[in-house]
Amino acid sequence: VCALAPARVNWEEDTTVAERMILPILYDIFEEPFEIEKVVASDKPFRHIQVSFRSAISFEVEYDIYSMSKDATLYSGDSHALFQLHPGLFAILLSDGMGQSKEAQHESRKLIHLMRECLNYNMNPETAMHTLHYVMSLKQQDDMYATLDFALVDLQHGDLWSWKAGGMSTYILRGKEVLKVESNAAPVGFLSISAVEAEKRKLKAGDVILMHSDGLFSSVDDWDEQEEVFLGYAQQVAGTTKTIQEKLTTIMQ
Structure with a gap:
């Protein structure tokens, strides 16, 4: 709570001063965004005004990663990265290279690295995705490409923004409800230009977000049946009081 003694009668101007001068100071001290709660x-x-501030971050993220190569092979084509772009914005990257070879792993890791570079330079997500499509289409190797599943979790407003380039469905488990985020966009490097549209979903406290590669399911058995069984079991586990680490391990095992 900050007390400001105004030199004028206009209270609104003093509120603007608080936004312009005090909010940046609070951001520097606490390394997170703040907002004015009341005046x-x-x-x-x-004679003065009391300005109350509160953190603008309403949510926090708990996460875990389960990684396993197919048939216990030495290399996996999957790569991932989870990090904060800045306080209040959490980024998730998942890439799946074609196959289980060292080249597939290299391809997915390169894609993750390039995407992080674009984001670190404050590039717009759509522009970054288009840039990756163009750059990766210029590579020398034949028939090598990788999927990219990119999500941003807005911890201030509770929004999930999703961009997919050949990525699998993202599942949002909310009690007895399952929300699916899907896309038909081509993998990165498959085409020099590809339409990549953002999908926005409103999140609620307690939502469980599952992002995965196609290695989750068998290519032999019926895909829809596997998905139904998996989601049914995942919902049961997600509804328990276990930690997110225990939940993920239990589901995957």
């Missing part, structure tokens, strides 16, 4: 005018013990 109260008072004449005691002197």
Whole structure:
């Protein structure tokens, strides 16, 4: 709570001063965004306004990663990265290279690295995705490409933004409800230009977000049946009081 003694009668101008001068200071001190919660005018013990601030971050993320190569092979084509772009914005990257070879792993890791570089330079997500499509289409290897599943979790407003380039469905488990985020966009490197549209979903406290590669399911058995069984079991486990680490391990095992 900050008390400001105004030099003028216009309270709105003083509120603007608080936004412009105090909010940046709070951001530097606590390394997270703040917002004005309320403004109260008072004449005691002197004429002033009291400005109350609160953190603008309403949510937090707990996560875990389960990684396993097919048939216990030495290399997996999957690569991932989870990190904060800045306080209040959490990024998730999942890439699946074609096959289980060292080249497939290299391809997915390169894609993750390039995407992080684009994001670190504050490039717009759509522009970054288009840039990756163009750059990867210029590579020398024949018939090598990788999928990219990119998500941003807005911890201030509780929004999930998703961009997919050949990625699998993302599942959002919410009690007895399952939300699916899908896309038909081509993998990165498959085409020099590809339409990549953002999918936005509103999140609620307690939602469980599952992002995965196609190695989750068998290519031999019926895909829809596997998905139904998997989601049914995942919902049961997600509804328990276990930690997110225990939940993920239990589901995957």
